[in-house]
Amino acid sequence: MTITAPLVVVGSVNADIYVEVDKLPKEGETIVAKSGHTFAGGKGANQAACAARLSYPTYLVGQVGKDGHASLVKEALASAGVRLDHVNTVKGPTGHAVVMLQPGGVSSIVLVQGANVSWPRLEDGIGRLTTTVQQLIRRAGGVLLQREVPDSVNLEAAKIARSANVPVVLDAGGADTPISQELLKCVTVLRVNEAELARLTGMPTSNLDQITMAAMSIHQLGVKQVLVRLGDLAGVLLFQKEHPFLTQGAFQPPAIIDTSGADDSFTAAYVVALIERQVTSEALRFAAAAESLCVRAKGTIPSMPERKPIVQLLKDHPTTMRDEDLPNEQQVLLLLKEHSPFSGEIETMPATEKVKGPGEDHLVMTPTEINENETTAEAEKLVPIEDLPVPT
Numbered sequence: 001m002t003i004t005a006p007l008v009v010v011g012s013v014n015a016d017i018y019v020e021v022d023k024l025p026k027e028g029e030t031i032v033a034k035s036g037h038t039f040a041g042g043k044g045a046n047q048a049a050c051a052a053r054l055s056y057p058t059y060l061v062g063q064v065g066k067d068g069h070a071s072l073v074k075e076a077l078a079s080a081g082v083r084l085d086h087v088n089t090v091k092g093p094t095g096h097a098v099v100m101l102q103p104g105g106v107s108s109i110v111l112v113q114g115a116n117v118s119w120p121r122l123e124d125g126i127g128r129l130t131t132t133v134q135q136l137i138r139r140a141g142g143v144l145l146q147r148e149v150p151d152s153v154n155l156e157a158a159k160i161a162r163s164a165n166v167p168v169v170l171d172a173g174g175a176d177t178p179i180s181q182e183l184l185k186c187v188t189v190l191r192v193n194e195a196e197l198a199r200l201t202g203m204p205t206s207n208l209d210q211i212t213m214a215a216m217s218i219h220q221l222g223v224k225q226v227l228v229r230l231g232d233l234a235g236v237l238l239f240q241k242e243h244p245f246l247t248q249g250a251f252q253p254p255a256i257i258d259t260s261g262a263d264d265s266f267t268a269a270y271v272v273a274l275i276e277r278q279v280t281s282e283a284l285r286f287a288a289a290a291e292s293l294c295v296r297a298k299g300t301i302p303s304m305p306e307r308k309p310i311v312q313l314l315k316d317h318p319t320t321m322r323d324e325d326l327p328n329e330q331q332v333l334l335l336l337k338e339h340s341p342f343s344g345e346i347e348t349m350p351a352t353e354k355v356k357g358p359g360e361d362h363l364v365m366t367p368t369e370i371n372e373n374e375t376t377a378e379a380e381k382l383v384p385i386e387d388l389p390v391p392t
Contacts, residue, residue, distance in 0.1 A: 005141030006057040006083075007275060009268075010157045011044015012116040012148030012174070013062040013077075013087065014095040015069035016260070016300060021100050024108055038069075039299040040076035042095055042116065043146040043174050046261055050268035050290065050304040051144075052081035056275070059083040059140075061133055061157070062149070063115040069094035076301050086133050090115050095148075105256040105295060111148075119153050127156045138164035141275045144268070147174035151183065158186035169271050172196045173263060181221055189225040189274075190218060191267050197228055215239035227270070229263065236266075238284060248284035251292035251313060261300035266291040269310070289313045 019033035040049075048060040060082050064070035066089060073094060074084055095114035101107050119128045128150075129137075137143055143161040145154045145168065158168045167188040172179065179200055184190070198205040203214040205228075215226040219241045226239040238246045269290035273283035293305035293313065 004057055005139060005275075006059055006136070007048075007051050007142050007144060007272065008059050008061060008137050008140040008157075009044050009048040009051065009144045010061040010149065010153065011047065011144070011146045012042035012095055012113075013040075013045045013060070013064050013073050014042030014097050014111070014114075014116070015039070015073055016041030016097050016099050018099045018101055018299065021102060023102065024100060037299070038072065039302055040073040041097060041099075041260075041300040042073075043148050043171065043264055045073060045077055045082075046264035046300045046304070047144055047146070047171070047268040047271075048082045049077055049080040049301040050261075050265050050294075051272050052077075052083075053304045054269060054272050054290075054307045054310075055081075056272045057083070059086060059136060061086040061129070061136075063088050063090050063119060065090060065092045065094040065115040067094055069096055080301060080304065086130075086136065090118050090120065092118050099260055101258060101260070101298075105259045107258065107260045109260070113148070116149050119150055128153050129156050129160070134160050137161050137166065140166050142167045142169060142271055144169045144171070144271050146171040147177075147179075151177075151180065155180070155183045155186070158183055162186040167275075169267075171264075171267050172200065184218070184221045184223060187223050189227060189271075190223045191227045191229065191270075193229045197226075211237065212239070212245070215245075229266065236284065236288075238280065240280070246281055246284060248281075248288050251289050251317065253292050253296050256295050258298045258303060259295050261294050261303050262291050264300065265294035265304055268304075285314060286310060 016039045018035075018037045018039060020035045021031060021033050023031070025031045042062075044060060044062050048058050051058040058081070060077065064073060064087060070089065074087065077084055077087075093112070093114040095116040096112050098110045099107050100109070121128055137157060137160045140161070143157060143166055145157060147154070147170075154170070158170070161168045168186055169189040169191065170179075170183070170187045172190060172192045173196065176199065192200065194205045194211065197203075197211065197214050197218075201214040201217050203217065204210045205214050211228060215228065215237075216239070218226045219239070224241050228237040228239070230236065235247060235249045238248070240246075266287045270283055270287035273286040274280070278286060289310045290305050293309055294303045297303035
């Protein structure tokens with residue numbers, strides 16, 4: 001009998017307090033919400049719940065406080081199928097967020113970190129992760145991190161994973177502080193948006209050339225994949241070291257109800273697909289389908305989709321979702337033009353043309369520029385996450 005190596009998510013656990021409003025209050029203004037609800041949330045909890053709902057064995061390593069929110073969150077996670085053996089209870093409140101949800105699904109969030117930043121140092125003085133958690137990480141199929149827990153916790157988990165050749169995926173969302181090179185050197189896949197990529201590299205990311213150069217600078221630190229999201233339901237660019245980069249557009253839903261879980265659903269679904277050894281391009285489609293289903297319901301964890309509707313959505317759209325879903329590199333500039341702050345005119349180019357980067361001597365190869373002896377399918381069959389070498 002084959003035992004599936006689990007996904008280990010080290011991250012935050014929150015109670016999300018949703019209030020539906022017609023508009024955000026102005027300074028000094030009190031407004032009346034149309035409704036209010038409390039759901040389980042937090043980037044770590046969201047991603048763990050998404051992975052578990054996809055029927056992948058998932059453990060969450062995190063912390064809650066001694067309050068009513070803790071019971072609500074743990075019950076929701078258990079219902080989603082998340083293993084909670086390593087969710088500890090500490091002094092202080094459970095992390096919580098006030099989510100102001102406006103018409104059209106746009107949300108603004110105020111976060112109280114609470115127990116998420118109260119990781120006690122263990123008595124042995126070595127670290128913050130127990131011996132049992134360390135063993136769990138060493139036998140994992142992948143480790144997923146975010147930035148809503150202390151960087152020291154992420155670094156400890158990443159180092160343990162790296163020492164055991166376990167791929168590490170870091171979602172850069174959750175904090176706007178720098179990420180240490182020590183941590184990045186342990187990361188296999190880095191998930192960022194344009195603003196995060198610019199902040200991490202100190203480089204502009206206003207167009208395709210700039211995003212490419214910034215992603216390449218991350219590759220130089222040992223990161224194998226840089227996944228750049230252009231916004232909820234706006235598409236992604238995936239840069240793989242020594243491979244052509246890929247694009248993936250969105251499965252546009254009939255209506256957008258709540259985007260607060262979109263990013264986490266995409267990230268978690270992508271990681272699950274890669275651990276399951278799906279080809280990278282198919283993993284991106286799987287993640288895009290998960291995101292599309294997620295935004296059709298309220299709440300973060302309650303909206304995380306199960307595998308069956310994702311598979312059905314992919315069957316209903318076997319190739320491209322819509323003309324604007326950008327299935328190839330020739331159209332990627334249109335995606336960037338629609339969702340990025342460009343200053344100036346942008347022209348599309350033949351798919352076989354090289355894109356010149358900011359440096360005159362640097363050329364970025366487009367996916368259709370392949371060896372004559374290769375087929376397009378062979379060129380796009382990129383390396384699954386389990387086969388990606390851990391940074392040395």
